[in-house]
Amino acid sequence: MVDTDSAKRAMPWVRLPERLQAPEDALVQLEKAQAAHQRVFGQKARGLWPSEGSVSPEVIPLMAQAGFEYFCTDEMVLFRGLEAQGWKGKHSELFQAWRVEEGGSAMKVLFRERPLSDYIGFTASRTEPKVAAEHLRVHLEHIAQVMPSDGVVLLALDGENAWEAFPDSGEAFLDEFYTRLRQTKGLKSTTLGGYLGTRAGRPVGRLHSGSWIGGNFDIWIGDPEENQGWCWIKRTRDFLTQAKEGGQVTKEVLAAAWEDLYAAQGSDWFWWYGPDFQTDSDTIFDALFRGRLQNVYRRLGVTPPAGLSVPICATGTQLGTPPVREIEPKLSGTGSYLEWSGAGKYEAWRDQGAMAQGDRRVRMVRYGVGESDFHFRLDGKEPLGEEVILDFHQPSPVRIRIGGEKDGKVSLEKSKDGVVYEAEDCSAEVAGGGGLGLRIPFSSLGWRGDGVEVSFLVRVIRGGVEVERYPDRGLIEFRGPTRALDMKNWYI
Template sequence: SHPGVNLPRQRFCHPEDARAQLRQAIAFHERVFGSRPRGLWPSEGSVSDEALTLAASEGFVWAATDEGVLGRSLQMGFHRQADGTVSGGHELYRPHRFPGRGQGDPGISIFFRDHQLSDLIGFVYSRMEPHAAAQDLHQRIRAAGRSTGRSPAVVSVILDGENCWEYYPGNGREFLKSFYGLVARDSDLKAVTASEALELAPHGILTHVTPGSWINANFDVWIGAEEDNKAWDLVSDARDFFARNSLKPGLSSKKVSLAQEELWIAEGSDWCWWYGPEHSSAQDEEFDFLFRKHLSNIYRMLDASPPDELAVPLKRPKAWAVNVPPSGSIEPEIDGVVTNYFEWIGAGVYSPDYRYGSMHGGSLTEGHHIEALYYGYSERGLYLRLDLDEVFLKQHRDFEIRTSVDGEKPVRVHAPVVGGSLGPIEFWKGEEQPVPLPEGQQVQVALQRIFELYLDYSVLGSGPGRARLRLQVSLWAQELPLQVIPQEGWLTLELTKDLVSW
C-alpha cells in the first residue's frame, strides 16, 4: 500500500482462499447464531477494492475499517479540535457506499471507525476509574457528533478483536454499565447496530478505497520486515506445495481437508502480527513454534517431509526492559538539564522495552514517550530524572508527570506542564487532598530538556537503612494516562546505608 515497503521473495495472491474462508465464516455464523451475518470487520480492518468486491459478492451488506483508510482515500485528514469536534467529521461520521469494480457488482456500505475513541477503550480507559472513563467517552462522543452540524452523525466505535476487558477492573462491567447509563439518559444519543445506522444517515460515495488496515492505513505491521517476509515466503512455498500435491492419487480426502485447514490457519493475519519489530509478548517462542508447526502439518498431511527451514525459529530473541541498579551516591542539581556529565554517575537507570506490547495503540496511546528513568539517593533524599522523547516534547505542550512513592509516608507529586513550562506543583500525603508544598528545599522540581525531582527523606519518613520504598512515574495528557514506568507497575527500593538495591 506504499512504494517503499520491502516485499517477500514471491507474491502471495490467492483470492480463492479468501473467498473460501469467508464462506466458512458465514456457515459458522449460521450454525452458532441461526442467521446469516450482514456485515464484517475484515482481518485487521484490511480493505481494498478487490477485498470489498469479494465480500459484497458473498452477500455482505456492510464492512468496517479505520478512519485512516478513509483519510487516504479522500486525501484529507481528521484533526481533533480543542472543543472536541473533528475537522472533516462530515465525512468521517457517515457511512460510505462502494459501488464495486464493475457493472453488476452489488456494492457494499463501509463504516470508518473513530480511531481515537476506539483506542481509548482498547488501551487507556482500563487505567482510569470506571465512572470517570465512562464520562470521558460520553463527552467525547457528544463532541464528535457536533462535527457534522445539523446532519445526523454516525460515530463508529470498533475494537479490533483484542479482549481489552481483562485489563479493566471487573472485566469492564462498571465502565460499560456507567457508559450505557449515560447514553440511555442522553436524548441526543442513540446506540444502534451497524445495520440500523445505515438507515439513519445519508451515504457518501467512494469509487476507490485505498488499500490499508486499521494501523496507519497500510500493511507495514504484517509485511516488509525480514521476519514478516520470511514468514510469507514459507506460506507461499506451502501453498504452492498444496496446489501441486493435494490431488495426488492415494491421498485420503480427510488428509487433504486437514492440510487445507492447516493452510488457512497459516494464512491468518495473527502470525505476522508477532513477527517484525512492532509487537512482542512473553509467548513469542510458542507463537513462532505454532506457526511453523501448522506449515509442517501441510506437508505431513500430504505424505511429505517438511522442509528443514521450518525447524528454524523466525522470531529473534526479545529485548526486555533494562534496569541497572544504582552504584553510588548522587547529588545532582535540580535544574531540568544535565548540568555536567558526572552529576548522574552512580544513578540507577530503567530503560523501557518498546517491543513488549501485544497491542497497538495510536499516537495518543502507543506509549513510546519516555526514554529512560534515572533514580538515586544521597544522604539527604531521593533523586529522580525522566528523559522524554524529543518528538513528544515538540508535539505536546501540555501534559503532566505524576510521581508516586509508596513507603512509610506515601506521597504523590503531580507536575503539570502548560505551554511547555511547569505549572503549579500538586503534592499529596497519603490519600488526602493536595496540600501545600513543604517549605524550604524538601521538594524540588525542574523541567527543561529533562524532568528532575528531589524528595527529602523528611517528606518520605524514610532514610538510609530505615525503609523500603516503591516508586512509580506516569505520563498523562488530556487527563489520560499515556505511559507508566516501570511497565510492571513499581520499582522497589531498599534504602541501605551503603548503596541502594533495587
C-alpha cells in the same frame, strides 16, 4: 492473501517477499467465518470487521460473495483514500454512511472514530468509571454538534483486549456510560445494520489499502521474519496445489491439508514476527505456525522441507561450533583429534529435545570442508541405524542417504523445491567402524565458490522410522572457511 503486493500501495519503499496471490483462499476464510456465525447464532452475519480493519479494493467482491452487506474499518483508511483523490474536506465528514464499489460489487461501510475508540481500548481502564464514562459522553456530544444531521459515530474496538484491562471486565464503566447516554438529548445508540439499512451511503471512490495500524500493512509484512513466513506459506501452498492437480491424493487428505494451511494464513501469526511486538511466547507461536505448514506435507506422506524446522523468530543462538579452518582428514569412522581439530562440531548428546531419548546413539556430529570436499563424521554407539540421512537446506536442497549397517552405500538426491527429490550420480565415499565417516566432492553437491553458506540436519532411521534428529529444532549452519579465515586461525 489476496495479493501481498498490495502492501506497496501504502508502503512503496518496502521490500516484499515473492508475490502471493490467492484470492480464492481469502474467500474461503470469509465463508468459514459465515459458517461459524451461522452455527453459533443461527444466521449469517450481515457485517464484518476484518482482521485489524485490514482492507483493499480487491477484497470488496469477496466480502459481497460471502454474503456480507457492510463492513467497518478505521478512519485513516477513509482519509488516506480520499486524500489520494484530491479531497480537502472536513474531518466531520467521517460521521456518515459510505459506499464502496469494486469489481461489480458494492458494499456499505462505516469508518470508526479512532481517538474515542482507542480511549476505550487503552485508557479508560486506568480511569475511575464515572470519569471515563463522562469523558466519552462529552466528546460524543461535541461531535453531534458538528457532524452531518443524519450522521453516526462508530466506536469499534479491535478484539477483546480492552475488557481484560478493566478490574471488573468493564462492567462499571459500561453501566455508567449507557446511563449517561440515555440521559443525554441528541445521543442514542443504534445497530450497524439498523443505521445502514436505510441509507444509500456516500461514494468512497477508490478504497485505500491498509489497516487501523498506521493505515498500512507494516505489522504483517516487510520485515525479514514476516517475509520468510509469507515465503513458507506460498511455497507450501504451491506444493499443495500441485498435489491437488496431480489427482493422486484423496479428497479427505487434501481437505485436512488445506485446513492446516488456512490456519497458518491467520493474521495473528505475523503480528508476533518482526520487531513490532515481542512476547515470552514468540518461540511457541513460531513453532505452532511452522507446525501447521509441516502438517501439510506430512498429511500427504512427504517429509517437510528441512527449512521448516528452523525457527523464524531470531533467537541469536548458534547451533553447533562452526569450522575454523579447512580440514583434510583420512576417511574413517573415527579419525584422529588433529585431523578434525579445525572442524565444526555439534554435541548431539546435549540435545535434550531429540526423539527416542532413551536409545539415542549419536554422540557427536563433526563437519567441515577441505579444498574440494565436504567432510562429515558421526560419533556414537553402533549400530547407528539402518540409514543416516543428511538434509542440506543451503546452498541448495540436497539429500544424502547413507545405508548404515545394511550396505554402507551412499545415494544422493537433489531438489528444486526441497520437497520432490530426484536421484543423481554421486562419487561420495563412506567408512564405518566406531562411527560413520563421509567424504563427498563439492561438485556432487553442486556447491560453488569460496565461503559457501551451508545449513543441514542429520536424521537417523531405525525400523523404517526417524528416531533421532540433530538438531531437534533448527539447522546446523556454518560458512565454509575462506583463505582469510585460515590465516586468522592458523597454528603450528
